[in-house]
Amino acid sequence: MGDTLGTVLAVGVPVLLVWSFHATFRSRVRLLNVVLLLVLSVAAVWQAHRYGPGWGVVLAYVAVGVGVLVAAATFARAAAxxxxxxxxxxxxxxxxxxxxxxxxxxxxxxxxxxxxxxxxxxxxxxxxxxxxxxxxxxxxxxxxxxxxxxxxxxxxxxxxxxxxxxxxxxxxxxxxxxxxxxxxxxxxxxxxxxxxxxxxxxxxxxxxxx
Structure with a gap:
């Protein structure tokens, strides 16, 4: 895969992942959406390891971490x-x-x-x-x-x-x-x-x- 496309994916997929977490957990949470987020998270990490530069791997894990924090904050508010x-x-x-x-x-x-x-x-x-x-x-x-x-x-x-x-x-x-x-x-x-x-x-x- 070309360097340009790899860079675009390395940046674009984590950004899409964080946006998806935010969009999902700012409204009513549905099980299907959570499953899709899990699939997207795995895909983001996989493509970073497979095609992306080293910093892209780090960015993918950061995006997953941010998404988990968004989800945790949502559930914490609901529990409170x-x-x-x-x-x-x-x-x-x-x-x-x-x-x-x-x-x-x-x-x-x-x-x-x-x-x-x-x-x-x-x-x-x-x-x-x-x-x-x-x-x-x-x-x-x-x-x-x-x-x-x-x-x-x-x-x-x-x-x-x-x-x-x-x-x-x-x-x-x-x-x-x-x-x-x-x-x-x-x-x-x-x-x-x-x-x-x-x-x-x-x-x-x-x-x-x-």
Whole structure:
């Protein structure tokens, strides 16, 4: 193999490997993607030994090491996340305070809130190691609770509530995802489908009941 092509591979394959690790572990990790990363890692080291210059071998091992560190950091953040399943229901105001504390935590850029088919509220938010709380309400409609929290954070006139209510009306449960670029910025929103679909069994008010 020519020196030029060998140099290109010696540099390009490790760069591709590091980018692949970063792209895979910055979002939802899937087993197939992890297997492909392992194959690419082996291929990077093999081609460096077979065709590359000496420094290319070192670069290949460095790339694999960086990729492993990226993966380890991702799993460490996931392990640090706290999930709390409340054994007692919260009053609407108690749970609202929890939502406010998660949204107002230093560095909080993401908050998700949803209603399970059984009627419990799931809230995920906080800092890099987010807290997850799953809790029921002592009274009131859980769907109304979600809408009230979104109005409180994203603004009273946010179109998120109308979009959410439209999905619920079509018996399609969705999670409301609130995001912002920097702490202190206004919250943006998007809807994410939730499985299983919502059946309105938890609706306890004229707005959301069949």
């Amino acid at each position: 996340a706290v999930t709390v399943a409340a054994h007692r229901p919260y009053t609407p105001e108690q749970l609202a305070e929890v939502v406010r504390s998660l949204a107002g935590a230093p560095g909080a850029l993401l908050l998700t809130i949803a209603v399970s088919p059984g009627g419990k509220i799931m809230v995920v938010g906080g800092e890099e190691a987010p807290r997850t709380l799953v809790a029921g309400l002592t009274e009131g409609c859980p769907l109304c609770f979600v809408e009230a929290r979104v109005r409180e954070l994203a603004g009273a006139d946010t179109p998120a509530v109308a979009a959410y209510r439209e999905r619920i009306g079509a018996r399609a449960n969705h999670t409301l995802v609130l995001t912002r670029a920097e702490p202190g910025d206004p919250w943006g929103w998007k809807l994410r489908p939730t499985r299983p679909g919502f059946t309105h069994r938890t609706a306890t008010c004229p707005v959301h009941a069949d």
